[in-house]
Amino acid sequence: MALLEVSDLTMHYRTRSGWVQAVERVNLSLDRGAAIGLVGESGCGKTSLAMSLLKLLPSNAQIKEGQILFDGNDLVPLTEDQMRRYRWERISMVFQAAMNSLNPVYTVRDQIVEAIQYHMPMRYEEAWSRVAKLFEFVGLDPGVMNQYPHEYSGGMKQRAVIAMALACDPDIIIADEPTTALDVIVQDRILKRMDEIRSELNMAMIYISHDIAVIAEVSDRIGVMYAGKMMEMADVVTIFQKPLHPYTFALMSAFPSVRGEKHELVELPGEPPDLISPPKGCRFHPRCPQATAVCSEKAPEFTEVEPGHFCACWNPRSK
Amino acid sequence: MVDTASQQVDRAAMRRERWRLFTRTLRDNWRLFVGSKIGPIGLGIVIFFVLFSASYPIFMAVTHNPRIYDPVTGFDYDLMPTSNPHPPTWSHPLGTDVYGRDILSQLMYSSGHDLLLGLIAAGAGVLLATLVGSIAAFYGGIVDMFFMRVADIMMLFPFLATLVALSALMNVSLLMLAIFLAILTGFGTTSIILRSQALQVKVKPFVEAARVSGGSNFHIIWSHIVPNVLPLSFLYMMFSVTGAIFTEAALAFLGFLNVRMSLGIIIQNANTSGYLIGTRLATYWYMWLPAGAVISLICAGFYFVGRGLDEVVNPRLRER
Amino acid sequence: MPDTVTATDALIKVDNLSKYYPLASGLFSRVRHYIHAVEGVSFAADAGEVIGLAGESGCGKTTTGKLLLRLIAPTNGYIYFNGIDVARIPSGGKLKAYRRQVQMIFQDPYESMNPRKTLYDIIAEPLAVHKIGNIVGREQVVADSLARVGLVPPETFMFRYPHELSGGQRQRVAIARAIGIKPRFIVADEPTSMLDVSIRTGVMKLLLELRQEYNLAMLYITHDLAVARYMCERLAIMYLGRMVELGPTEEVLQNPLHPYTKALISAVPVPDPTFKREAIPIKGSISRPVDPPSYCRFYPRCPVATDYCRENKHPPLEDKGDGHYVACYNV
Numbered sequence: 007m008a009l010l011e012v013s014d015l016t017m018h019y020r021t022r023s024g025w026v027q028a029v030e031r032v033n034l035s036l037d038r039g040a041a042i043g044l045v046g047e048s049g050c051g052k053t054s055l056a057m058s059l060l061k062l063l064p065s066n067a068q069i070k071e072g073q074i075l076f077d078g079n080d081l082v083p084l085t086e087d088q089m090r091r092y093r094w095e096r097i098s099m100v101f102q103a104a105m106n107s108l109n110p111v112y113t114v115r116d117q118i119v120e121a122i123q124y125h126m127p128m129r130y131e132e133a134w135s136r137v138a139k140l141f142e143f144v145g146l147d148p149g150v151m152n153q154y155p156h157e158y159s160g161g162m163k164q165r166a167v168i169a170m171a172l173a174c175d176p177d178i179i180i181a182d183e184p185t186t187a188l189d190v191i192v193q194d195r196i197l198k199r200m201d202e203i204r205s206e207l208n209m210a211m212i213y214i215s216h217d218i219a220v221i222a223e224v225s226d227r228i229g230v231m232y233a234g235k236m237m238e239m240a241d242v243v244t245i246f247q248k249p250l251h252p253y254t255f256a257l258m259s260a261f262p263s264v265r266g267e268k269h270e271l272v273e274l275p276g277e278p279p280d281l282i283s284p285p286k287g288c289r290f291h292p293r294c295p296q297a298t299a300v301c302s303e304k305a306p307e308f309t310e311v312e313p314g315h316f317c318a319c320w321n322p323r324s325k
Numbered sequence: 326m327v328d329t330a331s332q333q334v335d336r337a338a339m340r341r342e343r344w345r346l347f348t349r350t351l352r353d354n355w356r357l358f359v360g361s362k363i364g365p366i367g368l369g370i371v372i373f374f375v376l377f378s379a380s381y382p383i384f385m386a387v388t389h390n391p392r393i394y395d396p397v398t399g400f401d402y403d404l405m406p407t408s409n410p411h412p413p414t415w416s417h418p419l420g421t422d423v424y425g426r427d428i429l430s431q432l433m434y435s436s437g438h439d440l441l442l443g444l445i446a447a448g449a450g451v452l453l454a455t456l457v458g459s460i461a462a463f464y465g466g467i468v469d470m471f472f473m474r475v476a477d478i479m480m481l482f483p484f485l486a487t488l489v490a491l492s493a494l495m496n497v498s499l500l501m502l503a504i505f506l507a508i509l510t511g512f513g514t515t516s517i518i519l520r521s522q523a524l525q526v527k528v529k530p531f532v533e534a535a536r537v538s539g540g541s542n543f544h545i546i547w548s549h550i551v552p553n554v555l556p557l558s559f560l561y562m563m564f565s566v567t568g569a570i571f572t573e574a575a576l577a578f579l580g581f582l583n584v585r586m587s588l589g590i591i592i593q594n595a596n597t598s599g600y601l602i603g604t605r606l607a608t609y610w611y612m613w614l615p616a617g618a619v620i621s622l623i624c625a626g627f628y629f630v631g632r633g634l635d636e637v638v639n640p641r642l643r644e645r
Numbered sequence: 646m647p648d649t650v651t652a653t654d655a656l657i658k659v660d661n662l663s664k665y666y667p668l669a670s671g672l673f674s675r676v677r678h679y680i681h682a683v684e685g686v687s688f689a690a691d692a693g694e695v696i697g698l699a700g701e702s703g704c705g706k707t708t709t710g711k712l713l714l715r716l717i718a719p720t721n722g723y724i725y726f727n728g729i730d731v732a733r734i735p736s737g738g739k740l741k742a743y744r745r746q747v748q749m750i751f752q753d754p755y756e757s758m759n760p761r762k763t764l765y766d767i768i769a770e771p772l773a774v775h776k777i778g779n780i781v782g783r784e785q786v787v788a789d790s791l792a793r794v795g796l797v798p799p800e801t802f803m804f805r806y807p808h809e810l811s812g813g814q815r816q817r818v819a820i821a822r823a824i825g826i827k828p829r830f831i832v833a834d835e836p837t838s839m840l841d842v843s844i845r846t847g848v849m850k851l852l853l854e855l856r857q858e859y860n861l862a863m864l865y866i867t868h869d870l871a872v873a874r875y876m877c878e879r880l881a882i883m884y885l886g887r888m889v890e891l892g893p894t895e896e897v898l899q900n901p902l903h904p905y906t907k908a909l910i911s912a913v914p915v916p917d918p919t920f921k922r923e924a925i926p927i928k929g930s931i932s933r934p935v936d937p938p939s940y941c942r943f944y945p946r947c948p949v950a951t952d953y954c955r956e957n958k959h960p961p962l963e964d965k966g967d968g969h970y971v972a973c974y975n976v
Contacts, residue, residue: 336781336784338800339784339803342800342801342803343763343803343804346763346804346805347804350806529756529757530751530752530753531756531758531759533716533749533751533757534751534770534822535774537716537744537748538771538775538822538826539740539741539744539774540770540774544774548759548762553759553760553761
């Protein structure tokens with residue numbers, strides 16, 4: 007039994023112009039200690055999916071169907087009150103633009119202490135020493151914990167936010183673009199530390215990024231999302247060496263690398279669809295170089311093409 | 326890549342497209358304005374009073390005898406036997422005041438003048454504030470400091486006392502009051518608000534882009550900063566109208582203004598002749614209630630229009 | 646400084662360019678502190694050449710770009726455009742004449758266009774400012790530019806507002822604005838960093854095509870070395886306001902000589918899970934160049950630093966063969 011088992015999760019946003027089909031029948035499973043990476047371009051639903059897992063959704067969002075089995079319990083029907091026991095204590099999150107998720111008028115220590123005390127009955131001094139331990143753990147000097155966020159560099163803020171996510175010993179951390187605003191050297195250090203933390207604590211991670219290179223470095227499995235749907239999922243080596251879905255292939259051929267041979271960058275024509283009225287059939291078919299008649303008629307099922315390799319495509323590139 | 330470099334543009338098609346997109350923008354904004362619900366109500370009120378006051382000169386020219394219906398010198402001899410003020414009758418739907426003058430005529434005459442005063446004061450003031458705010462924000466440094474200190478002075482300016490002194494020295498007309506108020510708004514609070522908006526615009530990359538393109542300071546202020554401040558200016562103009570009309574009413578009530586007739590003066594007349602006391606307030610309601618209601622309605626009208634515009638101007642208020 | 650760094654016949658040649666910003670000091674404090682945002686930067690670009698400027702945030706790459714366009718006035722140094730020094734020309738006619746020939750493409754496609762102007766106004770602005778052509782002529786130029794960047798048919802785009810377009814389309818409009826007056830030199834400040842991968846490639850290719858068509862010199866500022874690899878003939882790496890390495894892009898990336906360049910390249914994640922990157926040898930983190938000491942800027946973090954590095958001035962850029970310049974004593 008996997009730690010997290012998501013099946014057919016569908017989440018839509020209600021807007022003035024109609025329902026935005028942000029997450030559509032997504033399946034994924036995550037074992038203890040594993041790391042899964044979700045890649046996709048902006049608006050592909052990767053952040054919406056993460057927010058649905060924590061049920062941290064705005065009032066106009068609705069989970070239409072599906073299950074989120076965490077440790078065997080379905081989170082979908084839970085009330086806000088019941089959800090609180092899972093949020094942060096079992097599943098925590100490192101938000102996108104973490105720089106801005108720290109409150110500028112409190113010291114970093116106080117903010118983490120508050121997060122701890124909210125979930126665990128603990129005296130202030132106790133929580134305090136816990137923050138110091140967490141700081142050391144994420145590679146920050148505990149001496150800086152009494153400072154205010156604006157005295158931190160971007161990398162330090164990111165580490166502080168990771169410390170906050172670790173505060174209640176969660177089973178899963180969802181990291182949404184954890185290093186996007188950082189310079190490469192800082193990014194490299196933080197990703198390394200997060201990877202070490204995962205193995206030290208046997209914690210599961212969900213990484214979300216638009217950068218397939220970042221995802222490739224820290225994940226065991228990769229899921230590729232497009233227009234609210236999971237297009238392909240496989241272990242990291244398979245997906246890079248044998249991508250089945252034309253979108254996965256296009257994403258990789260458009261991605262430049264500093265190392266290795268300088269391959270021609272392939273341009274993918276068109277733009278991602280409007281999710282209020284997504285294309286009929288496969289959502290990728292208007293931009294797909296391999297589309298056939300059936301693609302515009304029926305949406306392909308997300309099926310296991312070979313052991314551990316899932317793909318939703320009528321014409322996968324090669325078995 | 327399509328090679329169309331040498332293809333001639335279809336100018337007629339372009340014009341049509343421009344018109345279509347322009348009207349579509351208008352339509353979209355109108356829909357937002359209507360969607361605010363409060364906006365159209367305000368617009369209705371404002372339009373009603375514009376028509377209300379515009380119909381006065383027509384009545385005077387066509388049906389009404391100026392000797393009876395002039396707001397200041399009119400007097401109805403048919404009502405001689407009974408004393409003035411007179412309660413509403415068919416010929417005087419809102420009655421007459423203590424001197425026998427038709428109150429409805431006074432209202433129609435005054436609301437026109439008050440609307441004009443409000444619009445001139447607010448329009449000129451906000452135009453001034455837009456320029457002052459944009460210039461102060463754009464040049465910064467000493468220019469900014471100068472205008473902001475001027476704004477501080479304007480905000481601390483004892484303008485009521487000044488007006489009292491001024492009215493003793495000379496006759497303060499409505500136009501003078503409008504100019505006075507325009508200067509107060511133009512260099513005072515509104516200019517500070519619009520300056521902060523201009524400061525946000527000034528640091529946008531499109532200002533740098535214009536600079537790279539060789540645009541002069543004038544060009545940048547005029548075609549990049551002012552257009553982005555203007556929607557907010559327009560919003561504040563609506564709120565300023567309200568302020569100007571209230572001020573006029575208050576000053577006229579205190580007797581500091583040299584005007585023939587105004588909404589404030591109607592109430593002042595009722596007051597000085599002793600009709601705003603105790604039970605007489607209810608008996609002689611027509612002496613103060615209509616004028617008070619007109620002031621409140623006009624102000625509410627402009628305020629509501631402002632609130633409706635807020636919906637159009639501030640995208641953050643829009644729900645998706 | 647060897648002459649070849651700043652070849653005299655180059656279209657744009659930068660010599661020893663510096664920009665210091667005073668730090669706000671106390672009212673009665675007599676000591677003024679300066680941030681040395683850009684210091685002693687020299688390079689040259691020929692017509693038709695793309696020079697990449699890469700480095701971490703705060704390294705002075707954007708400041709350098711803005712200095713070249715005189716959006717910021719330089720503290721020291723020379724900028725020769727076509728042999729004429731534009732570093733100190735007064736604002737007014739001469740500066741305007743210079744700006745007739747240069748353009749800039751900005752990073753953020755959402756903020757670099759006035760939201761109250763139509764695409765026609767945006768693209769025609771440089772033409773209108775320089776009073777080029779009449780209205781009919783400008784309409785034709787705008788239509789051609791739009792068509793050239795792939796927004797067809799141009800008639801349907803011309804009078805739209807920027808907010809009606811996607812990020813990729815907006816960046817194409819920004820490019821159309823830049824090419825309308827047929828400039829000879831363009832500063833592109835991270836033009837693709839906010840675009841999605843599938844959109845980015847098209848914009849990168851478009852820029853390279855236009856470079857050919859117009860024989861443009863381009864300064865391509867980026868933090869992404871992988872993108873620089875595809876865009877630039879030559880690549881310069883900056884660290885704390887100083888240029889530490891400059892050379893043919895492939896040479897710099899595959900055979901980096903400066904310890905900082907090595908660290909930077911080894912930190913870039915590789916989209917290949919079987920590739921194992923070497924560990925980054927440098928320590929510490931980037932600081933601000935406030936009143937920096939005269940020795941090498943990289944000295945405090947350098948893994949190969951010697952006493953010689955601390956006792957001497959910041960090393961000059963030296964040719965190590967084939968136009969590969971490095972500012973390091975220990976190469």
